[in-house]
Structure formats: structure tokens, C-alpha cells
Amino acid sequence: MYSSNTDIVFRRLNPNDTLKSFDCANPDLNDFFINDAQNYAKELLAVTYVIESSNDTIAFFCVSNDLICTDDSDNATWRKIRKEIPHSKHRGDYPAVKIGRLGVSNKYKQQGYGRMIIDYVKTTFIDNNRTGCRFITVDAYGEAIPFYIKNGFKFLLKEDQLKKKDSTDTYLMYFDLSSLL
Numbered sequence: 620m621y622s623s624n625t626d627i628v629f630r631r632l633n634p635n636d637t638l639k640s641f642d643c644a645n646p647d648l649n650d651f652f653i654n655d656a657q658n659y660a661k662e663l664l665a666v667t668y669v670i671e672s673s674n675d676t677i678a679f680f681c682v683s684n685d686l687i688c689t690d691d692s693d694n695a696t697w698r699k700i701r702k703e704i705p706h707s708k709h710r711g712d713y714p715a716v717k718i719g720r721l722g723v724s725n726k727y728k729q730q731g732y733g734r735m736i737i738d739y740v741k742t743t744f745i746d747n748n749r750t751g752c753r754f755i756t757v758d759a760y761g762e763a764i765p766f767y768i769k770n771g772f773k774f775l776l777k778e779d780q781l782k783k784k785d786s787t788d789t790y791l792m793y794f795d796l797s798s799l800l
Contacts, residue, residue: 627677632667634660641676641724645760648722652679656720659683665719670732678732680721682740685756687793688712692775703795704753715754715793716744721763737770745799753796758789767792 634657641652652667659665659681667681689697689711701709718740723732744752756775759767761784772792774780779790 626672628671630669630671632656632660632669632679634658639671639674639676641679641722643722643728644725645722648720651681651720652676652722656681659719667720670736675724675726677727678721678723678736680736680740681719683717683719684750685715685717685754686712687715687754687756687775691791693777695777696773696775700795703797713753714751715756716740716752718755718757721757733766734770741794741796741799744796748796755794755796757792759792760786761788761790762786764790764792770794771798 636657638653638657642649656665656667656679660667665681665683667679669679670677687700692700700713704713718737721733721736740755744755755772757767757772759772764784772794775791775793782790784790
């Protein structure tokens with residue numbers, strides 16, 4: 620992916636691949652990667668990508684189709700979103716890609732892999748937007764919110780922005796890809 624290290628590989632996970640060791644200290648993310656990622660691919664529910672060294676899974680993320688709509692946000696946020704879209708294109712929902720899960724192994728945290736993944740998704744859906752996709756969405760765990768904010772994501776619900784963040788709860792956030800054009 621972004622590494623000059625030839626020992627590191629970025630690839631799409633296939634349903635029959637043998638998984639390399641992975642632990643990001645989040646039981647839900649670990650469980651998804653070990654027990655569900657390949658089944659989601661088989662059922663066409665999500666596509667998972669991995670960054671691997673010869674021995675470990677450094678990081679993984681999965682993407683799937685999504686949308687944001689009036690029901691997902693408060694009125695003030697929805698008005699801000701619609702303000703950025705030409706009036707003739709206003710509708711009740713807009714296409715998005717969801718980063719369903721994103722985990723970086725404890726061994727590799729704070730080395731820029733999470734940021735590289737977010738940049739990769741942004742670039743992919745700007746340069747190779749095959750289906751029409753305006754937004755990236757994520758259900759961010761409380762502990763990951765500063766990471767997503769630093770990468771330009773905003774809350775869809777103002778009340779989530781004001782709440783005390785619980786590490787086990789998720790908060791719906793979005794990124795408007797048009798801001799990169």
C-alpha cells in the first residue's frame with residue numbers, strides 16, 4: 620500500500636485465505652476479523668482488505684455500500700449536507716460507502732496505518748467511483764472518535780457530538796468526498 624517495505628502487502632481478503640495473527644485489543648474487531656470477515660465476503664455483504672507482513676496482519680478494514688438519509692441525522696446537520704448539494708439534486712438520501720470495521724494490530728499502532736487506510740478509501744472513491752458515492756460513513760467506537768475527527772469526519776447527530784463517549788458504543792459519522800474535489 621503506502622510502504623516502501625517489500626515485506627508489507629496490501630490486498631483484498633479472499634474467502635478461503637488463511638488468516639495471519641491479529642490482535643487490536645478490541646474484542647469486537649478481533650472477532651469480526653477472525654470469524655466473520657470471510658463469511659461477509661462469501662455472502663457479498665462486505666469486502667475486507669488487509670495489510671500484512673510476512674508473519675502478521677498489520678491492519679484490516681472492510682467496506683460496503685451505505686447511504687445517509689434524513690432519518691440518520693438531525694435537521695441542522697441534514698441542512699448543512701443539503702446546502703453543499705445543488706438544489707436540483709436534493710433528495711432524502713445520498714449514496715455512501717461504509718467503513719464497517721477498521722482495526723490496527725497493537726504491534727503497529729501509532730505508525731500511520733489507520734490514516735493510510737482512510738486516505739486509501741477517500742482516494743479510491745474519488746478516483747475510481749464506479750457506482751456514484753458522495754460520502755464515507757463509519758460507526759465509530761467512542762475511543763476512535765478523535766482519530767476520525769482528525770481525518771475530517773463529522774457526526775451525523777449533534778447529540779452524539781455532545782455525549783460523553785463510551786468506548787463500547789458506536790457513533791455515526793460521515794465524510795463528504797466532494798470536499799476533496
